[in-house]
Amino acid sequence: MENKSFGITVLATSLAFVLVQLDVSIVNVALATIGVRLRTGVAGLQWVVDGYAVAFAALLLSAGGLADRIGSRVMFMAGLGGFTAASVLCGLAPSAGGLIVARVLQGAAAAALVPSSLALLSQSCGDDAARRTWGVGMWTAAGSIGLAAGPVLGGAMVQLLGWRGIFLVNLPIGLAGLWLTWRFVAATPGAETRIVGTRTDWAGQVLAVLTLLVMTGSVIEAHRLGWASWPIAGGMLLAFLLLAAFVAAERRHAEPLLPLGCFAQRSFSGAIAVGFLLNMALYGSLFVLALYFQQTRHWSAWISGIAFLPLPVVLGLANLLGRRAASWLGTPMAMTAGLLLAACGMAALRGIGAATPYPANLPGLVLIGAGIGVSVPLMTAALLGSVPKPRAGVASGALNAVRQAGGAIGVALFGGLPTHDALLVGTALLVAASAAAAGLIRTAEPAQHPAGGKATAQPICR
Template sequence: MPGTSLKCPATLRDAPQSRLKPDRSGFSTPLTLAAMSLGYGVVQLDVTIVNTALGSIGASLGGGVSGLQWVVSAYTIAFAAFILTAGALGERIGAKRVFVAGFAIFTAASVACALSPNAVILIAARAVQGFGAAVLVPNSLALLSHAYPEDKACGRAVAIWAAGASLALTAGPLVGGGLIELVGWRSIFVVNLPIGLAGLWLSWRYASETARTPQREIDLPGQLAAIAALGSLAGAIIEGSSLGWSNPFVIAGFVVAAMLAMLFVLQERRASQPMLPLLLFGHRMFALTSLVGLLVNVAFYGLIFIFSLYFQRVNGWSPFKTGLAFVPMMGAVLPVNLLAPHLAERIGAPATIALGTALSALGCLALLGIGQGTGYLAMCAQLIVIGGGLGLLVPPLTSTLLGSVEKQRSGIAAGVLNATRQTGSVLGVALFGSLAGQHNALLHGAHLSLVISVGLLLAAAVAICFGASRPATQ
């Protein structure tokens, strides 16, 4: 989730001034920011750090490509499915209480990952980790908004919060590769323990609680339908490569996913306080930017998974060398994030989004010639272009989405964008991993994944350009 919005949630900005502001020392506010940054940073760290361990985890626990897909996807499925409910829970009983619980869950699950004796336990622990991540992200923003009541100060705080997460996203592969080389793959989860303990203490000691809204309902039927639908769809795609697409269990998985998705939509239409307000999609630019976020994440995070396997299994690179290979790609995101708003002011947000997606598509297209033993220098520039394209499109994408809805709904709109993008990550890893897992044709699957990514990214560029050029109907 690089390039997160630098706006504070308006739902909290405009909340009644019933939230009591306790006496705070001069260090309380910056230390609250530090705790929130640790929370978001550790979530982003685990998005990328695991990819460098795929080869080592596979060699240690077995399970093939489908097992590795589940190790990655279990985290993002829970992350995508629970993030909206976690924000609502924070509104209902207090964001600090929920955030602290989320940090404790994430930290405990990280220890369970490190101690996992087999792939099944690891996948289950990763799912719990993803749930903890879903709790941390929206409530960290809520607590930042509470700690910095002035818009300008809050904007600066969120910028620091997002920059720290981008740094963690970039450092993840390198740190993970180094730890695996020195200690082993389990160490990439142990590293979360000191971060988690520090974040827990800082948030418990210095963050102040937000006002509770007891009337805020939790859409439990919608939540259950969402996670079941997403899990069934991801499972059908992942297992399709190993069991065969005509296997009855795979077909049943697709059918169940479709039925649950329809039940989810029906539930959201009739719920008084839905988990996902469908009326938001009546705003054309909201719908378009959500679609772009989904398509971009399918391509980007699916390719990270594929490149991790390619570097380690096809080219035989070590985890550290694999992590090092991702640094330029991830490192391009943050500086281009900073340039993107200025470019959007000059040529417009839709054009900037389209340019970012087109650049990433060009980078994918230029990588179609990779083969066994392709040197890194022949790939580095293309990887930087892919990362730079992502960095260019996400800030205007987020600001356009938030600007497409009423100010008081920007908090839920940001949550929907995060959920949509994480859903794209789940589908990307499931789809591209399945292509690479067929008959051990990893290189062929990598080429197919690049072709699909080009198509998805260009489709996103066309969608945003065409949608933005149409006259408004509202």
């Protein structure tokens, strides 16, 4: 019965993560049709994409802390229900403004879903590290396939059902995930846990949201206004000042939103660094390659989506090999090897041009998918294993907030570079991520010693 419950938890959380990642990328191929049908220009279409991304990144950290307080199951069901309802609003939107508002609501619900789903997985596997790695691998594989399959599925849906179909397809998936969670997934502890108390860190939550909102918004607009423009320079300066204020607030609060003591755990810090660098490279390279396929090769969105297929297929399969790779090599070495493999794949794509035969792209796409596919579940499992269970939600929220911010920065940075230079930067970022994995990730964190006491089985994260 316990194995069945764990399996259904993996299934329900994976379905939710498919929705979250799918709606990151599926909308891109429908933008031209949306612009015509809803009579909006480039700025309106930009915010159809950016409204989701900004709300998602800005609210992730606060959502992680809230999941720890009210219980992951409650937070997960609220987020999944909200996401499904917002998807219906997107599909029925009568205007561009209505669609943008609905996309913001989708992003906010996605922020509730991601940390609570990871926390549910972590809590359902108890102290079984191998089970945690397997569950996270399945969850990551589902999300990775959803993200990379978005352009392919979106192209097909637009052709068959129109642009509204890309949102309404979320309804049956969301309802299935809600029913599975309500029927089979056990409730999780909330505010009664020992570490998470009842004093809400309102200052930390507000400053975290503002920091991510200002930084992400500045990066998104930098491609249009230029990095040297006063609005962007001022926005980035304000973001760093808000970040400094957030750190100061967390140091003073008795029960902080993000316990800074977590960063004393090398695996926690390493996973955060790897997640940021990896997403910069991955999201930035996907953006550049999409432009290459459509603008340089002059392929349609449908054909371009098919051209990407080797990457998500291999990535999804490699997610399932992360556990075995860790058992053979150990988590640090397996992550390092995977990231170096992805760097080799990105380097192999640097020579592509307008006349490059498509088969010449395959080795690079396969290596990127294989390397990142192995690394991501190990990175996530290392982070969850470095914090006490009551902090699983806030830890996963921190990781995913940093990854989303890294992805936004990567798209803005890579979008202003030629394809050759962008892929060179991506290669360097993946090499740096491999160095962080080798230097910081540990198979097991050293036991912590409270004053005058014995070593504890769990690291202290306050």
